[in-house]
Amino acid sequence: MHDIKALRETPEIFVKGWSSRGRETAQADVEALLALDKDLRAAKTAFETNQAQLKKLSGEIGKAKAQKDEAKAAELMAEVESLKGAIAEAQEQERAKGEALKDLLASLPNLPFEDVPEGEDEAGNVELRKHGAPNILSFAAKDHADLGEALKGPSGSMMDFEAAAKISGSRFVVLKGQLARLERAIGQWMLDVQTAEHGYLEVNPPVLVRDHALFGTGQLPKFEEDLFKAISFNHADYANDLSKMNLDDMLAGKLSVPEWEVARVAYARLHHSGNYLNDERYLIPTAEVSLTNLVRDAITSEEELPLRLTALTNCFRAEAGSAGRDTKGMIRQHQFQKVELVSITTPEQSAAEHDRMTDCAETILKKLGLSFRTMLLCTGDMGFGARKTYDLEVWLPSQNTYREISSCSNCGDFQARRMDARIRKTGEKGTRFAHTLNGSGLAVGRTLVAIMENYQDEGGRIAIPEVLQPYMGGLTHIG
Numbered sequence: 463m464h465d466i467k468a469l470r471e472t473p474e475i476f477v478k479g480w481s482s483r484g485r486e487t488a489q490a491d492v493e494a495l496l497a498l499d500k501d502l503r504a505a506k507t508a509f510e511t512n513q514a515q516l517k518k519l520s521g522e523i524g525k526a527k528a529q530k531d532e533a534k535a536a537e538l539m540a541e542v543e544s545l546k547g548a549i550a551e552a553q554e555q556e557r558a559k560g561e562a563l564k565d566l567l568a569s570l571p572n573l574p575f576e577d578v579p580e581g582e583d584e585a586g587n588v589e590l591r592k593h594g595a596p597n598i599l600s601f602a603a604k605d606h607a608d609l610g611e612a613l614k615g616p617s618g619s620m621m622d623f624e625a626a627a628k629i630s631g632s633r634f635v636v637l638k639g640q641l642a643r644l645e646r647a648i649g650q651w652m653l654d655v656q657t658a659e660h661g662y663l664e665v666n667p668p669v670l671v672r673d674h675a676l677f678g679t680g681q682l683p684k685f686e687e688d689l690f691k692a693i694s695f696n697h698a699d700y701a702n703d704l705s706k707m708n709l710d711d712m713l714a715g716k717l718s719v720p721e722w723e724v725a726r727v728a729y730a731r732l733h734h735s736g737n738y739l740n741d742e743r744y745l746i747p748t749a750e751v752s753l754t755n756l757v758r759d760a761i762t763s764e765e766e767l768p769l770r771l772t773a774l775t776n777c778f779r780a781e782a783g784s785a786g787r788d789t790k791g792m793i794r795q796h797q798f799q800k801v802e803l804v805s806i807t808t809p810e811q812s813a814a815e816h817d818r819m820t821d822c823a824e825t826i827l828k829k830l831g832l833s834f835r836t837m838l839l840c841t842g843d844m845g846f847g848a849r850k851t852y853d854l855e856v857w858l859p860s861q862n863t864y865r866e867i868s869s870c871s872n873c874g875d876f877q878a879r880r881m882d883a884r885i886r887k888t889g890e891k892g893t894r895f896a897h898t899l900n901g902s903g904l905a906v907g908r909t910l911v912a913i914m915e916n917y918q919d920e921g922g923r924i925a926i927p928e929v930l931q932p933y934m935g936g937l938t939h940i941g
Contacts, residue, residue: 463879464567466499479573482580482841491570498563505555512549516542568677569684572876574841575850581840587853588840593824594833596857597916604922605860606914607791612922613941615639620940621792632789633781633796640940644913644926645799647933649774649906652801652826656903660822662772662803667752669775670743675755678881680847680873681747687782690745690796745778749802750900757806758881761893767885768815769806772903774799792907793865799906805899808885809875812897816872820852823868823903830927832912833857835864849874854904856912867908870901 469476473492480488519542526535579588604612610621620641626634637645656662670692676682681689746752753771762769777800788794803822807815820836827834839851848871855864875895878884884893917925923941926934 463876464570464573465879466495466563466567469495470499476573480570482574483571483844484582484842485571491566495563495566498559498566502556502559502563505552505559509549509552509556512545512552516545516549519545568880571846572680572844572849572873574844574848575872575874578844578850579838579840580842582842583840584843586840587843588838590836590838590852592833592835593828594831594857596833597859599859599918601920603859603862603915604918605791605858606911609914609918609922609924610637610641613641613924623791630796633794635792635795640934640937641910643934644924644930644940645906645910647930648909648913649799649801651930651933652903652906652909653772653774655826655829656772656801656803656822660770660825662770662822665753665756665771665773667749667756667773667775669746669749669752669778671746671751671755672743675751675758676744678758679751679754679877680845680880681751684846688780689747690778690780691742692745693742746775747779748777748800748900748902749773749775750804753802753804754806754877754883754898754900755881757878757883757896759883761884761886762806762896764808764885764887767807767896768811771804771806772801774801774906792911795907798908801903801906803870803901803903806883806885807897807899809894809897812872812874812899815897816850816852816870816899819899819901819903820854820870823854823870823901826904826909827854827856827867829929830909830913832916834867845869845871847871847873847876849876856908857916858912859915859918865908867912868902868904871899873898873900 464476469492473496477488477492480491485491519538523535523538523542526532526538579586581587607621607623611619611623613620615638617638620638622636622638623634625636629636653664657664673682676689752775753773756771757769776797778797779795781794781796792798803819805812805815805819824834824836834854834856837853837855839848839853844851851869851871853866854868854870856867857863858865874897877898878895883896883898885896886893913927913930914924917927919925921941923939925939926937931938
């Protein structure tokens with residue numbers, strides 16, 4: 463969310479910022495926001511003015527009645543009735559303009575920091591540094607999917623996409639045996655590094671959240687199609703009504719039972735009404751949502767900051783905008799595990815904290831002995847809520863290129879405004895908005911992919927990095 467006062471005072475900064483992010487309507491957006499803001503303030507003024515006049519007239523009516531001047535009292539009462547209509551109209555205008563202003567503000571992305579390079583897409587990203595030389599194998603590199611499917615255990619392939627498809631459809635995987643243990647080991651080890659070495663507080667948060675939590679971190683309303691929604695039905699009322707209406711409709715020859723069921727469920731889902739929808743929540747696309755919202759609607763003492771939180775959770779993404787991309791393997795799944803890093807800071811701390819968070823993510827890759835590069839994303843490639851983002855891209859031998867494995871973003875006060883997350887120095891009355899940061903430390907599935915591909919041998923065995931061997935009971939190889 464944006465500060466309307468700042469937009470009012472420096473509209474050119476917002477036009478420039480949104481334009482640099484590829485928003486062709488930036489000038490029109492600013493003009494629309496300013497017009498709504500003007501109308502909203504005018505409605506508030508009209509309401510306050512008429513309310514004051516109403517109070518004044520009420521006093522005059524009392525005086526007129528005390529003086530037995532019924533004509534004057536009647537005249538004043540007629541004026542009061544007219545004012546009541548004007549007050550109601552001003553209230554409605556204030557509500558309508560306020561909602562329209564909020565909705566438009568909520569739909570607009572964050573403004574990039576001054577040092578973010580301008581660009582339309584990933585081609586405009588800037589490589590900041592590389593760690594390690596790309597791992598060029600002396601034999602033809604296999605991709606992780608082929609490696610995983612070839613690894614056999616007591617119950618067949620250790621990486622089973624076919625079994626997952628039977629259960630859940632495409633973009634899921636079943637890991638078994640030593641590969642399942644390796645994925646678990648990676649996540650546990652990452653948590654241990656981030657908590658013991660980097661000072662993050664481990665949190666086990668909910669993975670089902672309400673819509674206001676996703677609004678706070680910026681996934682709603684813009685990216686609803688990328689989310690999975692869980693809806694709870696009142697099954698008893700649904701079943702009772704279903705049986706009655708089926709009988710009536712079938713006797714009348716209107717509908718078959720299956721047709722009616724489809725119609726009723728569709729109606730309930732569309733209208734969220736009746737006794738059928740008791741509740742709805744969303745599965746988190748990242749633990750950033752749960753962790754960042756821990757400070758929503760609260761005032762945090764600045765002396766406690768920076769607050770550093772981490773969690774290992776399952777994440778769920780519909781991948782609505784990625785049709786045809788990475789359909790093979792574990793790169794782009796509907797369900798995956800990730801160690802998330804979140805920091806809550808003062809505005810003065812956030813830039814340094816961003817660099818620190820990125821270093822914490824880089825440390826994981828360094829300890830694993832994986833080659834990677836750190837990219838500064840351009841304005842056209844950043845996420846909706848970010849002001850500045852660093853991506854870490856790990857080397858994958860089978861693709862002969864670097865692929866994203868972590869994204870670390872400084873959101874400034876953008877999320878805090880949407881969540882009303884404020885901070886205050888001890889002993890002071892005034893508050894200000896916190897700065898929020900988030901990053902992957904790291905995506906567990908993609909780390910498994912990187913280990914498998916970089917530590918493969920010509921026979922298809924996978925060497926286990928030394929730092930993970932204690933978590934694997936001393937095992938040095940898989941296969």
